[in-house]
Amino acid sequence: MPEDDRKDINRDAVAREIEAAVNEQVSGLPPEQADALREKIRLRVREEIERDLRARTVSERREAVRLAREARKKEKDAEEGETFLRFNRNFRFQHMVMFSSVILLIITGMPLKFPGFILSRFVINFWGGIQNSTIVHRVGAGMLIYFMVHHFFYTILTRDGRRDFVLLLPKFGDAKDIAHNIRHFLGKVADKPRFGRFSYIEKFDYWAVYWGCIIMIGSGLFLWFETDVLRFLPKYALDVAHEMHSDEAMLATLAIVIWHFYNVHFNPDRFPGTLLWWHGRITEHEMKEEHPLELEEIVARRAKESAEVTNR
Amino acid sequence: MRKFALTAVLVFLGGAFLPGLARDASASISLEKCTLCHGKPEFRKLLVDGQIRDLFVTGDTLAGSVHAKKVCADCHFDVSEIPHRERPKRVTCTHCHFKGNHEGAPQSDNVLAYFDSVHGTAIARGNTKAPLCQDCHGSHAILKAKDPGSRVARGQxxxxxxxxxxxxxxxxxxxxHGTALAKGIAEVPSCTGCHGEHRIYARKDPKSTVYPTHVSEQCSKCHSSVKIMGKFGIETEQVATYNESFHGVANQFGSRTVANCSSCHGVHDIRPPADPLSMVNPKNVPKTCGKCHPGANPNFAVGKIHVDAKKKESGIIYWTATFFKWLTIGTMLALVAHIFLDMYGRTKRLRGER
Known part of the structure; x- marks a missing residue:
């Protein structure tokens, strides 16, 4: 048998068993034949053992990697505390569809607002001319429309969607939070306002997207199917749509590039950005910092649930 | 021996130069000799296709023209004997008119520009109907282009x-443009105003001034000038509004299919919108727009085409633009203020911690 420092009692027992069986087999045979048979069996067994060992080392290696990863995670969790799922997979998917469509729309749309810029000409030429870039713009538009429809049904049909929609509705408390936060920025109040699941900043982002989507998709569809629209409406309706599309695009782009990018990328707490949009998880530490009221709710609910279990 | 050699050289040189000198002498055929035939008013030739070619030329023909001091043989230098047996070749103006000439002829690169143009390349390909210099400038009675009587003057x-x-x-x-030209208005463009003078190219040639992406530039040379348009009570905003519209933007990005000025207003038959024959007369707008937008209807003419959102007269469009302008300014001010307050607070707290 090959040397192996991982051999255990079990393996020794098997070896002894095989030895005994072989001895029994060869006992009645002449010595040459017995030796030949013994050699044959030994080769077969060795082959068998080697194969088993190969398979075992691969799975053991995988197991070791997994354990190490878990250990690291546990170590990290000990620092950050427990992680919570902030955005479910469906919501993350919606966000990804939206941001990829908005990026496409901005880079193919903005050059049309500033045709004199060299960068605009570069971007349009990158797509292979205005004929192609307008097609890409419509692809982006299709994705944004899909996102809007998807989100509408998500809000109506899923429990998380309904809960988030209600939590996103503006409340009087938000105005108080704004005042509190500004006083905090100015150093008048030491502690930050305590936010629930959605702070007023996130609520603003959500409703800005809502408003932007309605304006952009509405006016964009007018411009897309201009001849059909003109069948029912006068030309100045199209001009209004054009003006809205152009102006709201500017507002949305500025809001995203300045406001949203500051809040999720350039803000010193976040720089250069978190992977929340990818894995949807948020640590207990971040929860305590940014959504203390939601954390309290979760803790309270858990306490209630465990109390129910023990009562039962 | 030396003398003989010198004589031989002289004889050789004489043999080499004298015939040339002699030919030069015979080539300068006097005007009187030409007018022997060409001075008769009935001297004409019946061409194969039945047309009559008038061959009447007198000593006064060149008088008053830019070539008043020239004689027949200066241009018709291939005529070496009278009467000439063959029809003289077409006159080659470049014989004198080239840059660096010693003749004192006006020096310019126009002849090179012409040879690159659609007319010059047609000639080079062997198209005998394509025009040479004299076809536009005239043959005997050539005047300076600035002279109103010239065939290439603005009016002519x-x-x-x-x-x-x-x-x-x-x-x-x-x-x-044609009717204004007939009235003698100085600013109005004739053919050369848009197509260029010697650098005339086919409209599908990207070098052409009337190539699809160059048309608006060409029209705006005059139509964006308040000085010119003010004289005729025409607004200049059409150029800016076109450039801001999708048509104008796509045109600036090099689209050759999108509408330019002439797609809607016509090319040579541009008429004022009030004219019932105008392509942009409200009655004709559906047809005009329908060239690119199948199914265009009278709604295309409801509302101003060259609309400027910055002007109050644009009505609802102006109010939409104003609303969005202040919405953007207000929102961005609030958001940027929030960001700066946040950063101010952070800096202050960091300093406090230190």
Whole structure:
């Protein structure tokens, strides 16, 4: 048998068993034949053992990697505390569809607002001319429309969607939070306002997207199917749509590039950005910092649930 | 021996130069010799196609023209004997008119520009109907282009081009530019105003001034000038509003299919919108837009086409633009203020911690 420092009692027992069986087999045979048979069996067994060992080392290696990863995670969790799922997979998917469509729309749309810029000409030429870039713009538009429809049904049909929609509705408390936060920025109040699941900043982002989507998709569809629209409406309706599309695009782009990018990328707490949009998880530490009221709710609910279990 | 050699050289040189000198002497045929035949008013030739070619030329023909001091043989230098047996070749103006000439002829690169143009390349390909210099500038009675009597003067050039481009000339004569030209208005463009003078290219040639992506630039040369348009009570905003519209933007990005000025207003038959024959007359707008937007209907004409959102007269469009302007300014001010307050607070707290 090959040397192996991982051999255990079990393996020794098997070896002894095989030895005994072989001895029994060869006992009645002449010595040459017995030796030949013994050699044959030994080769077969060795082959068998080697194969088993190969398979075992691969799975053991995988197991070791997994354990190490878990250990690291546990170590990290000990620092950050427990992680919570902030955005479910469906919501993350919606966000990804939206941001990829908005990026496409901005880079193919903005050059049309500033045709004199060299960068605009570069971007349009990158797509292979205005004929192609307008097609890409419509692809982006299709994705944004899909996102809007998807989100509408998500809000109506899923429990998380309904809960988030209600939590996103503006409340009087938000105005108080704004005042509190500004006083905090100015150093008048030491502690930050305590936010629930959605702070007023996130609520603003959500409703800005809502408003932007309605304006952009509405006016964009007018411009897309201009001849059909003109069948029912006068030309100045199209001009209004054009003006809205152009102006709201500017507002949305500025809001995203300045406001949203500051809040999720350039803000010193976040720089250069978190992977929340990818894995949807948020640590207990971040929860305590940014959504203390939601954390309290979760803790309270858990306490209630465990109390129910023990009562039962 | 030395003397003999010198004589031989002299004889050789004489043999080499004398025939040339002699030919030069015989080439300078006097005007009187030409007018022996060409001075008779009935001297003409019946061509194969039945046309009559008038061959009447007198000593006064060149008088008053830019070539008043020239004689027949200066241009018709291939005529070496009288009467000439063959028809003289077409006159080659470049014999004198080239840059660096010693003749004292006006020096310019126009002849090179011409050879690159659609007419010059047609000649080079062997098209005998394509025009040479003299077809536009005239043959004997050539005047300076600035002279109003010249065939290439602003008032005359359309007719000159129209000798070949007859249908286009007929259209142009009825257009606003053509009628204004007939009235003698100085600013109005004739053919050369848009197509160029010697650098005339086919409209599908990217070098052409009337290539699809160059048309708006060409029209805006005059139509964006308040100085010119003010004289005729025409607004100049059309240029800016076109450039801001999708048509204008796509045109600036090099789209050759999108509408330019002439797609809607017409090319040679541009007429004022009030004219019922105008392509942009409200009655004709559906047809005009329908060229690119199948199914265009009278709704295309409801509302101003060249609309400027910055002007109050644009009504609802102006109010939409104003609303969004202040919405953007207000929102961005609030958001940027919030960001700066946040950063101010952070800095202050960091300093406090230190």
């Amino acid at each position: 050039v359309a007719e000159t081009c129209g000798r070949c481009h007859m249908e286009i000339y007929a259209q142009f004569k009825g257009s606003i």
